[in-house]
Amino acid sequence: MKKHLIIACLALLSFTAIPFITQAQTIKVSGEVTTPLTIDAAYLQKLAPTTVTRKDRDGKDHTYTGVILAEILKNAGVTLGPELKGENLTKYLQVEASDGYQVIFALAELDKSFTDRTIILADKVDGQPLAPGDGPYRIIVQDEKKPARCIKQVTAMQVHFVK
Template sequence: MSVILLAAGITLRAQTLTVNGLVNKPLQLTAADLSKMPQQTITAADKDGKTHQYSGVPLFEILKAAGVPSGKELHGNNLAKYLLAQASDGYKVVFALPEIDTTFNNRVFLLTTLMDGKPLPAGQGPYRLVVKDEKRPARWIRELTTLTIGEIK
């Protein structure tokens, strides 16, 4: 298994996150790419009620880099667009774009690479989507591999 060494001395397994679909700029992001994007840390409770510190890139920043409509562009037909997140095992979850857009609400969607200051454990990473303040973490997709923007027709 290949690894990537980050400046902070933390090692992450090498894996690519694909951002595709109805985007202006399809992306293939590595842990090194993500480490250069804005970072955030949140505290959230997992399905067992245990509180953890999750660190990573706000999902909004990744979608912005891919040219996904946001802010004032998110009206009319763009309100029918959604994000389909898929894990390596085929697990899928869906989010409407306004859920993620910071001009619509204050919810935090974080593409995490670290939990409690360490790389995500096997079975959870190297990338996991954490949605702070959801009552149930069923959409906290583990082993995230693909983010696809689609549209309801």
């Protein structure tokens, strides 16, 4: 009897642990880029970390650490800086989460020549890795009134022209 109970508990544990094990550990950057990227923890460690403090749904301020999103896009060859003008201003970044949730950013929202707002791809909150339900990667938008574009469990980023 004990053997059957142990097997049942192990089976239940394996089903509840699977979402955390299969959670995406990489992010694909594609679309209107010159160098498609696959981002993982090792890639992010090579870039300069940035911190952003924002109030979360719990009403408390939290400090998120990650990489400025525009730096990642620049490494992928996305049109930013002086080239972000004319037709290129119709480009946008589509970010997708593991559950299919998607958000959009105009490239001008990410470019320091257009805005002082900081938008990062975070992998830590308050000095700790993001919780499994939030990470391993999350977009954090500084000073945005609603957290709807602070997308959790990011799996893909695609740059497109508006059609």
